Amino acid sequence: MFLWVAIVMGIIEGITEFLPVSSTGHLIVAGHMLDFTGDKAKTFEIVIQLGSILAVVVLYWNRLWSLLGVGKMAKKENSLNLGHIFIAIMPAVIIGLLVHDFIKAHLFSPKTVIVGLVIGGFLMLIAEKVQNKKGVNASDLDDMTYKQALKIGLFQCLSLWPGFSRSGATISGGLISGLNHRTAADFSFIQAVPIMIAASGLDLYKSRDILSAADLPFFLTGFVTAFLVAAVAILFFVKLIAKVKLTPFAYYRFIIAAVLAVFFYL
Template sequence: MDTVLLIKAAVMGVVEGLTEFLPISSTGHLILAGSLLDFTGDRAKVFEIAIQTGAILAVIIVYWQRIRDTIAGLPSERQAQRFALNVAIAFVPAVVLGLLLGKAIKMHLFTPMVVATTFIVGGFIILWAERRNSVDARIQSVDEMTPWDALKLGLVQCLALVPGTSRSGSTIIGGMLLGLSRKAAIDFSFYLAIPTLIGAGFYSLYKDRALLSAADIPVFAVGLLFAFLSAWLCIRWLLRYIANHSFVPFAWYRIAFGCLILLTASMGWVEWSA
């Protein structure tokens, strides 16, 4: 096995884990990292989606008690049934639009320049959202959400089909704008990530299975492992961070990073490729 390829897989795994649950776009960072590492092409795109499953495993571990209690309570507890229904409702829009538009989006929008632009636009949206966010949120806990709230968040999540937008950023900031507290928006974003990213990973592996072989297993395993470890650390840090901080630093990071990509491309310092 090519050692350099395994190192690249590890780096991509770390990038995925550190960015998946922050409002800075894991897909966008993976596209840029892949461009710099010369880790591109159809197989690389399958790899980038598949290793999200490693990051999701970290969510399952961190939130295991709530997930276990929900599963155990489904037959008889109304709160568990409503919570599971809300997650399912929020999951559906991304499935429908992903199946309808996924191929076209990957073909035309998975480029560093699109990522740079959405980084910048998303950064300004976060700044705007933080400026108007009220401490008196309508929904303080995910258990207070209605199916209508869940559907609206599911529709907002669809914005993340455009690379660079950020799935977590869309659901967290969108949730805050729709009346969820910061904590409730983050919690629901994590729960919604479980079916969304696992479904996307398995669907991508199945759809593009002809591109893969047994020789790819070590590369995917390394990527999954490093995505899990870095995501676990990131989630635990983020849950502590949000207690006393806003997302404004992430907004400025997005804007600065997006401008840097555009600058290096226009000056010819970096030859970004899809």
């Protein structure tokens, strides 16, 4: 396993994990083009995903501490708290535990990813229209209600389908629930931390038997690369989405779905 492969995969993961474009679809294409597939490749994807999660922890450090009642942000009345996070992640956690093995065994294929990309793209277009029609009633994380957190959590369940995109589903759910684009993106990233750590940790534990000390340089390179790139991508995205909305990302998803269809089936 060459280190440049780890760097390339780490860059792709870092860019796409928190953008509503499906990191799964991009990693599938990249893995096949680089001839990097199989069980070890799947485990590597879990490791670099943890690198991306670490970027969120670093960038949203103060806000994450405030959830525990620590810091200036926690002193605001009716501020975002652990209750919002718990309500948002529980639907996907419950359903994910019930269907995790089925998804891993049957849904990780180019065909299912293509379907997820397309349907997720249409959801994003619909979310933009709904928000334009209903307007915004939460322009800051501290304006969010528990009901809005629950709606976003229900939309997050759609991301259990490979290719649908967790951020695409949750940001769309946020817009439909009345959040503005920046707030929807911020909440999507913050509530991703516990659910992604839990999911990645479970996958990594189940894959422990195929890892060895010799894999450490390769995996560490991908982890660090994903962390650094994800940090830049998040900072760029939260500024960009307020200006361009979700529509360009939806059309980009359609393009990627077409590329996957040609690559695997023509």
